[in-house]
Amino acid sequence: MTRWPVAAGAALAVLFGAMAPALSQPAAESSPGISTPFGRLSAVTTDLGDGLYTVSAGGARTVFLVGDDGVLVGDPITPEAARAILAEIRKVTDKPIKYMVYSHQHWDHTLGGQVFKDEGAEIWSHEACLVHFYRSPHPNVVLPDRTFQIKHVLDVGNAKAELLYFGPNHSDCTTFLYFPANKTVHIVDTVQPYAVSGAGGLMNDSYPKLFVDSLQMLEDNVPFERMVPGHGGPSAPREAVTIRREYQQALLDAVKAEMDKGTPNDQVAKNISLPQFKDLQGYDQYLTANAQRIFIYYRIGW
Amino acid sequence: MLRFLVGLTLVTASPAWAQSLDLFTKATTEVAPGVYSYGAFTARSLFVVTSDGVIATDPVSPKNAADMRAAIAEVTDQPVKYVVYSHQHWDHVLGGQIFKDEGATFISHQNCITHFVRHPNDDLVMPDRTVSSDSELTLGDKTLKLMYFGPNHGDCMLVMQVEGTDVLYINDLVTPYSVGLGFMPDYDPGEWLRTLKELEAMDGWTEFVGGHGIPVAPKEALSQRKRYMEALMAEVRAGIATGKRLEDLYDTIELGEEFREMRGYDTHIRRAAERIYHYYTMGW
Numbered sequence: 207m208t209r210w211p212v213a214a215g216a217a218l219a220v221l222f223g224a225m226a227p228a229l230s231q232p233a234a235e236s237s238p239g240i241s242t243p244f245g246r247l248s249a250v251t252t253d254l255g256d257g258l259y260t261v262s263a264g265g266a267r268t269v270f271l272v273g274d275d276g277v278l279v280g281d282p283i284t285p286e287a288a289r290a291i292l293a294e295i296r297k298v299t300d301k302p303i304k305y306m307v308y309s310h311q312h313w314d315h316t317l318g319g320q321v322f323k324d325e326g327a328e329i330w331s332h333e334a335c336l337v338h339f340y341r342s343p344h345p346n347v348v349l350p351d352r353t354f355q356i357k358h359v360l361d362v363g364n365a366k367a368e369l370l371y372f373g374p375n376h377s378d379c380t381t382f383l384y385f386p387a388n389k390t391v392h393i394v395d396t397v398q399p400y401a402v403s404g405a406g407g408l409m410n411d412s413y414p415k416l417f418v419d420s421l422q423m424l425e426d427n428v429p430f431e432r433m434v435p436g437h438g439g440p441s442a443p444r445e446a447v448t449i450r451r452e453y454q455q456a457l458l459d460a461v462k463a464e465m466d467k468g469t470p471n472d473q474v475a476k477n478i479s480l481p482q483f484k485d486l487q488g489y490d491q492y493l494t495a496n497a498q499r500i501f502i503y504y505r506i507g508w
Numbered sequence: 509m510l511r512f513l514v515g516l517t518l519v520t521a522s523p524a525w526a527q528s529l530d531l532f533t534k535a536t537t538e539v540a541p542g543v544y545s546y547g548a549f550t551a552r553s554l555f556v557v558t559s560d561g562v563i564a565t566d567p568v569s570p571k572n573a574a575d576m577r578a579a580i581a582e583v584t585d586q587p588v589k590y591v592v593y594s595h596q597h598w599d600h601v602l603g604g605q606i607f608k609d610e611g612a613t614f615i616s617h618q619n620c621i622t623h624f625v626r627h628p629n630d631d632l633v634m635p636d637r638t639v640s641s642d643s644e645l646t647l648g649d650k651t652l653k654l655m656y657f658g659p660n661h662g663d664c665m666l667v668m669q670v671e672g673t674d675v676l677y678i679n680d681l682v683t684p685y686s687v688g689l690g691f692m693p694d695y696d697p698g699e700w701l702r703t704l705k706e707l708e709a710m711d712g713w714t715e716f717v718g719g720h721g722i723p724v725a726p727k728e729a730l731s732q733r734k735r736y737m738e739a740l741m742a743e744v745r746a747g748i749a750t751g752k753r754l755e756d757l758y759d760t761i762e763l764g765e766e767f768r769e770m771r772g773y774d775t776h777i778r779r780a781a782e783r784i785y786h787y788y789t790m791g792w
Contacts, residue, residue, distance in 0.1 A: 313791040341659065341696065342791035374626070377792075411694065411792050416626060499691070507598035507627040508662070508694045 249290035251297075252440040256387040257365045260434045260441070261294050263287035266315050267436055269392045270295055271385060274363025276304035279322055280383060280392055281315040281436070285346055288318035292325070303327040305360050307369060308350065309394035309436060310377040311338035319348035328352060330360070332371050334379035354381075370428065374413035375420040384428055391428060394436030396420070399446035401487035402453060403496050414503040415458060421451040453483050461500040474501050534572075536579045537723035540673035542650060544583065545717040545724055546576050551599060554677040554717050555580055556670055560648030561589035564607060565668065565677060566600040566719070570631055573603035588612045589647055592654065593635065594679035595665040596623040600719060604633035613637060615645065617656055619664035639666070657707070660700040669713065678707070679719030684729040686721060686771040687736060690779025697741060697787045704734040736770060739763045740777075744784040757781050 249263035257272040264287025268280040277295055282288035295303070306322040308331040309315055319329055331339075333353035358369045368384040376396040383392040396417070398404060403412070413420075424430075425447060432441045457480065464474045475497035483489060502508075531549040539545050542557045551572060556563040562580055567573035580588065588607045593616040594600055604614060616624075618638035643654045651671040661680045668677040681703060688695075708731055715724050740763060747757045761781040767773060786792065 311791065313789065316791075338792060341699070344791055347791075413626070499693070502691055502693055505599055506693075507596065507629060508623065 249287070249294050251294045254388060254390060254434070254441065256385070258385050258388055258390060259294075259298065260392075261291050262440070263290045263294075265437070266394075267434065267438065267440070268315075269383065269385075269434055271362060271365050271367055272299045272301065273361065273365030276302045276362045278305040278307065278360055278362050278365075278367050279303060279327070280307055281309050281394065282306065282318035282322060283315055285318035285321065288321035292321055301362075304362050305330060305367075307331070307360070307367070307381060307383055308335060309383070309392070310380045311335045311342075312377065312395070313344055313347070315394060315436060317344065317346035320346070323348050330354065330358070330369065330381075332369075332379040332381050335377075338377075338379065370424070372420040372423040372427075373416050375417040376412050378411075378413065380420075382424060382428075384430060389429060389431040390434060390441070391424070391430040391432075392434045392436075393424075393447070397433060397435065397447050397450045398437060398487070399433065399435055399439075399442035400449065400485075402483070402489055402492050403499075404488055404492060412499070414454070414500050418451055418454050418458070421447055421454075425451070449483075449486075453480070453486060456480050456483065457496055457500050458503075461497050462504060465501070465504055471501075534575055534579070535723070536583065539675045539715065539717060539724045540670060543670050543673055543675060544579075546579050547572070549721055552717060552719055552721065552723070553600075554668065555588075556647075556650055556652060557584045557586060558648030558650040561586045563590045563592065563645065563647055563650075563652055564588050564612070565592050566594050566679065567591060567603040567607065568600055570603035570605070573606045577606050590615060590645060591633070592616070592645065592652070592666065592668065593620060594668070594677070594719065595662045596620040597662065597680070598627075598629060598632070600679060602629060602631040605631070608633045615639065615654075617654075617664035617666050619662075623662070623664070644671075657703040658699055659696045660703040662694050663696075665703075667707065674712065674714045675724065676707075676713045676716040678716045678730070681707070682716070682725075682730045682733040683718050683720045683771075684722055684725035685732065685769075687767070687773050687776050688733075688780060689772075690776035690783065692780070692783045695783075697737065697784055701734065701737045701741065704730060704737065708734055732766070732770070736763070736767050739767060740780055741784055741787075744781055745788055748785065748788055754782060754785050757785055 249261055251259055251261045253259055258269060260267060260269045264284040266283045268283060268291060270277055270279040277299060303322050303325040304327060306319055306327040306329045323329060329348055329350045330352050331350040333355055336353060339347055339349055354369050356371055360367050366386060368386065370382040370384055380396055430444055432443050433447055434441050460478050460480060461474060464477050469477055475494050478493065478497040534548045537545045544555050546553050546555055551568045553566040553568060553576060562584060587610050589612055591604050591607045591612045591614045614633050614635045615637050616635040618640045621638060624632060624634060639654055641656050645652045645654060653669045653671055655667040657667065714727055716730065717724050743761060743763060744757060758778050758781060761777055
């Protein structure tokens with residue numbers, strides 16, 4: 207009988223971003239307290255330069271870009287967080303909110319868009335998110351006004367954001383939001399810097415193999431120098447993406463090799479060990495669950 | 509559904525039907541005139557012998573397909589003219605080449621195509637034709653109804669029934685007297701439950717052949733699986749409403765006596781609770 211070496215509470219912590227203590231939070235530049243179901247959290251804004259800012263609020267992280275003509279904002283996160291994010295934006299500029307862009311469909315990032323809709327924002331997502339939004343309606347999800355398929359550039363005057371799609375990875379509608387002016391890409395959940403796959407390691411609706419292709423395409427095609435994640439600290443260098451891709455590939459290779467050896471089904475994941483990645487956050491807790499997900503991929507092709 | 513913990517855990521299942529179950533010896537069982545259930549606990553398919561050839565379903569693997577081809581030959585000399593995939597998962601659809609070589613036409617729901625293209629496999633024969641909603645496949649004296657209930661276990665599942673029989677082929681939506689795989693990677697729990705309710709309410713059938721497990725099971729086994737999903741989802745939802753953390757649910761999930769007897773309960777119940785937790789908290 208399999209017993210999972212999982213502390214599911216830690217899974218929740220991962221889900222809500224407590225996973226990356228290695229990425230130290232900057233000194234709070236501003237912190238209006240907000241209440242969430244998960245306790246009182248502060249909105250903390252970091253100036254990344256060239257009009258780009260990142261805000262941590264409501265258990266997740268988003269970005270906003272300030273240009274001559276207005277503001278583009280990423281995920282609203284929750285209604286409370288969205289109000290706090292708007293307050294943070296208003297400390298920097300009184301320009302209108304022109305665009306809001308969803309990173310993907312999961313509710314721990316996508317609630318509260320009405321706050322920005324009320325400010326006049328046009329809401330964007332990848333078109334594949336629509337199916338999820340319709341299948342799993344939520345009163346606090348505002349449907350996108352516009353969608354894109356491969357690439358779309360939004361500008362707020364002089365400042366530009368590229369909405370990039372490189373296929374399925376953590377979700378099948380992940381938008382990588384790239385800010386060319388300072389070579390920064392916002393990657394929500396597909397890469398949690400220096401960490402294995404979290405949320406209990408299940409990766410339920412993730413695409414284990416296409417995940418690698420997706421990050422490889424990003425690395426091959428986009429000259430980013432740093433990334434802003436969807437949980438945890440404000441940014442990480444480009445290598446965080448490479449390491450995550452290499453971990454995923456190593457996991458795929460190890461599980462496939464173990465299956466090819468004829469190891470009994472219930473033993474495959476338990477036999478997996480990737481010592482070269484042992485320093486990644488969550489390695490001890492989630493490696494076996496991550497491997498189990500890969501095993502299932504090779505069994506059912508999904 | 510994937511059974512990666514079969515075998516060793518079976519002896520813990522108490523129902524009488526399980527005690528004598530042979531997991532791996534494949535056999536052919538005629539479940540209605542000309543309609544056969546073929547396989548073992550590990551995987552099971554349906555084939556239909558008509559006056560003008562055979563309609564086979566999921567080939568499962570190259571080895572299984574060869575075994576199934578031999579089993580078909582024991583029943584009839586007719587060629588296999590169609591192969592219908594129940595859904596996209598590799599533990600059911602691989603190995604069709606042996607049927608392709610004798611000229612069979614392959615059919616699946618159109619949503620499977622995206623999965624087949626995204627996740628190529630050398631042992632997969634791509635469908636020649638697809639259906640997008642309820643359809644009928646007539647060959648000789650028999651008509652196989654292909655019914656689409658929307659997304660549930662994946663999003664391209666076809667439930668099948670030979671017209672004039674009271675037996676359905678329901679692959680993986682129900683494995684008789686078993687709980688689902690806890691991971692449920694590409695499953696939509698809410699839509700799955702809806703599908704089970706629609707099947708339960710549907711008249712004109714009394715038994716079904718599942719994609720794993722015993723050769724044929726009564727409709728009640730579907731109702732039990734529906735009650736299990738209702739209980740699981742209600743328990744997790746109630747837990748969330750009372751402020752339980754995922755950790756609490758994971759450690760304490762308990763659905764009661766009826767469900768504890770279901771095969772795989774001990775192995776999968778915690779992961780199943782985690783899956784439902786994410787369904788209710790992340791919308792997926």
